[in-house]
Amino acid sequence: MGNNGLDIDNKLSQFENKLAELKELACMFNTDMSPEIKALEKQFLREKKLVYSKLTPWQKVLLSGQSQRPRSSDYINALFDNRVELYGDRIYGDDPAIIGGLASFRNYKVVFLGQEKGRDTKERIARNFGYMHPEGYRKALRLMKLAEKFNKPIISFVDTPGAAPGVEAELRGQHASIAENIGMMSILRVPIISIVIGEGGSGGALGVGVSDKILMLEDSIYCVCKPETCSEILKWGKDRIPEAASALKLTADELKELGIVDEVIKEPLGGAHKDHELILSRVGRAIKRNLDELTLLEINELLDKRYVKYRNIGKFE
Amino acid sequence: MLDNLKKNVCPSCNLEIGKEELEKTYKVCPNCNYHYPIGSDERIRQLIDAGTFIEYDSELESSNPLNFPDYEDKLQKDKILTGLKEAVLTGEGNINGYPTVIGVTDYRFRMGSMASVFGEKVVRAIERAINKRLPVIIISSSGGGARMQEGMLSLMQMAKTSSACMKLHQAKLLYIDVLSYQSFAGVMASFAALGHIIIAEPGTRVGFTGERGRSSIRQNLPEGFQTAEFVIKKGMIDMIVQRKDLKSVLADLLDFFS
Numbered sequence: 012m013g014n015n016g017l018d019i020d021n022k023l024s025q026f027e028n029k030l031a032e033l034k035e036l037a038c039m040f041n042t043d044m045s046p047e048i049k050a051l052e053k054q055f056l057r058e059k060k061l062v063y064s065k066l067t068p069w070q071k072v073l074l075s076g077q078s079q080r081p082r083s084s085d086y087i088n089a090l091f092d093n094r095v096e097l098y099g100d101r102i103y104g105d106d107p108a109i110i111g112g113l114a115s116f117r118n119y120k121v122v123f124l125g126q127e128k129g130r131d132t133k134e135r136i137a138r139n140f141g142y143m144h145p146e147g148y149r150k151a152l153r154l155m156k157l158a159e160k161f162n163k164p165i166i167s168f169v170d171t172p173g174a175a176p177g178v179e180a181e182l183r184g185q186h187a188s189i190a191e192n193i194g195m196m197s198i199l200r201v202p203i204i205s206i207v208i209g210e211g212g213s214g215g216a217l218g219v220g221v222s223d224k225i226l227m228l229e230d231s232i233y234c235v236c237k238p239e240t241c242s243e244i245l246k247w248g249k250d251r252i253p254e255a256a257s258a259l260k261l262t263a264d265e266l267k268e269l270g271i272v273d274e275v276i277k278e279p280l281g282g283a284h285k286d287h288e289l290i291l292s293r294v295g296r297a298i299k300r301n302l303d304e305l306t307l308l309e310i311n312e313l314l315d316k317r318y319v320k321y322r323n324i325g326k327f328e
Numbered sequence: 329m330l331d332n333l334k335k336n337v338c339p340s341c342n343l344e345i346g347k348e349e350l351e352k353t354y355k356v357c358p359n360c361n362y363h364y365p366i367g368s369d370e371r372i373r374q375l376i377d378a379g380t381f382i383e384y385d386s387e388l389e390s391s392n393p394l395n396f397p398d399y400e401d402k403l404q405k406d407k408i409l410t411g412l413k414e415a416v417l418t419g420e421g422n423i424n425g426y427p428t429v430i431g432v433t434d435y436r437f438r439m440g441s442m443a444s445v446f447g448e449k450v451v452r453a454i455e456r457a458i459n460k461r462l463p464v465i466i467i468s469s470s471g472g473g474a475r476m477q478e479g480m481l482s483l484m485q486m487a488k489t490s491s492a493c494m495k496l497h498q499a500k501l502l503y504i505d506v507l508s509y510q511s512f513a514g515v516m517a518s519f520a521a522l523g524h525i526i527i528a529e530p531g532t533r534v535g536f537t538g539e540r541g542r543s544s545i546r547q548n549l550p551e552g553f554q555t556a557e558f559v560i561k562k563g564m565i566d567m568i569v570q571r572k573d574l575k576s577v578l579a580d581l582l583d584f585f586s
Binding site: 317 | 388389390391393394395396397398443444445447448451473474475476478479480481482483484485486487488490491492493494495497498512513514516517518519520521522534535536537540541542547548549550553554562563564
């Protein structure tokens with residue numbers, strides 16, 4: 012297997028080209044080749060399904076980083092109405108790596124958060140590629156406390172390679188801001204739903220990810236460290252990065268199995284970027300269903316459940 | 329740096345110093361005040377009144393839940409080398425007569441990193457403290473953060489331990505963090521930063537991203553970056569306490585909040 016996830020797409024596009032060629036030929040010679048074309052199309056779909064059902068964890072890592080995958084802002088813009096974005100932590104600044112604000116969602120009023128990597132190069136730089144600084148975590152916490160005060164559920168989209176690792180982040184207390192968010196999110200007295208839509212990068216993701224329900228897109232990943240880093244630390248070298256990806260158990264299905272993720276949201280064939288509309292509607296439905304469920308619970312029951320959920324994570328003899 | 333430990337030479341100032349002398353100085357160099365990292369067993373001896381320590385959950389041992397390559401071997405090696413079963417020791421005992429629950433993470437065992445058993449032991453200790461209405465002191469020497477070999481199970485211990493810390497806050501029970509040697513990443517971004525009072529020993533390295541995580545970025549570091557003396561000026565910790573004074577400072581705090 013090559014290191015480039017697009018290898019899969021290349022293989023499939025060869026198939027696609029053949030199909031197009033056949034169609035063209037049929038047209039040129041004005042012959043009815045529809046049975047052949049239909050058969051080939053069927054075979055193509057079968058092949059495609061097979062290929063995508065057998066993705067290795069490393070291929071999922073590459074897929075999850077696809078720049079064409081819908082970003083947090085795509086979900087927020089599509090699913091929420093009457094959006095009001097709010098800015099800043101009131102202490103230091105505003106962190107463009109996370110967006111947050113107020114919105115209505117179906118019959119609910121919610122506070123939304125979304126780690127935002129940005130789309131084109133310019134925006135990606137402006138948003139620091141989704142690496143949040145302490146002011147971002149503090150902005151998120153400010154909005155979450157607002158949600159708690161006015162009894163609004165919190166919807167948090169997780170998509171980050173990790174918390175910002177630079178000197179500036181350290182000087183402003185990266186560890187403390189993440190710790191405080193994790194702690195506070197475990198006791199906030201409103202329902203919290205987090206959705207991992209691409210990359211769940213370690214503590215940087217958890218800093219806005221503690222929730223009553225963790226939903227995860229089928230081809231997204233959530234990991235304690237990047238497979239590249241893991242392989243480097245273990246001195247496995249670059250060749251064994253795919254092995255590290257498997258060892259870390261970072262795919263949605265594996266994490267569901269481990270009892271960490273509550274629900275896996277199926278992606279369109281080939282990944283979320285192949286059909287934005289379809290994945291947006293699926294995510295919308297999943298949020299609605301979980302909100303309906305969580306808002307029925309009495310608040311202390313919700314909090315007990317949240318505590319037990321995390322209390323029970325861990326495996327040992 | 330730690331290689332020097334075996335040669336009876338201070339890793340910081342190269343002073344030749346015998347083992348017996350170091351014992352008398354709480355494993356602190358009498359010349360340059362370098363605080364040697366110390367193991368969890370020694371820490372308990374230094375802090376807890378003789379004969380009062382009761383260890384919790386000593387039977388809990390890490391397995392290899394994800395079948396991560398070579399993890400069992402690494403655990404086995406650390407177990408043999410240290411005589412410990414996990415990177416954290418928990419229990420209860422008295423500090424100058426004040427009863428407390430205490431947890432000590434051990435840098436010698438998987439760099440003090442947090443995984444399933446670690447998190448479970450910390451949470452059980454905190455839950456016992458809540459039931460018994462006792463304060464909690466956790467001493468962290470964890471450069472390792474969340475242990476890679478247990479993947480997301482390790483990462484989620486951040487949430488698990490932090491949830492328990494918040495219960496402690498809600499129960500209005502005192503929680504003190506002591507940072508020693510080094511404390512980074514998943515440990516420092518969870519329970520080790522959630523104490524009512526955060527104490528560090530001199531020279532302790534404190535932060536989120538350690539040197540390895542920064543290696544890809546070229547940035548000039550301010551002098552003393554991520555040391556206790558530096559982060560106290562940045563408002564991250566409450567006080568720096570010499571090891572020889574730690575027991576009495578903790579006793580004073582336990583007294584104040586009792």
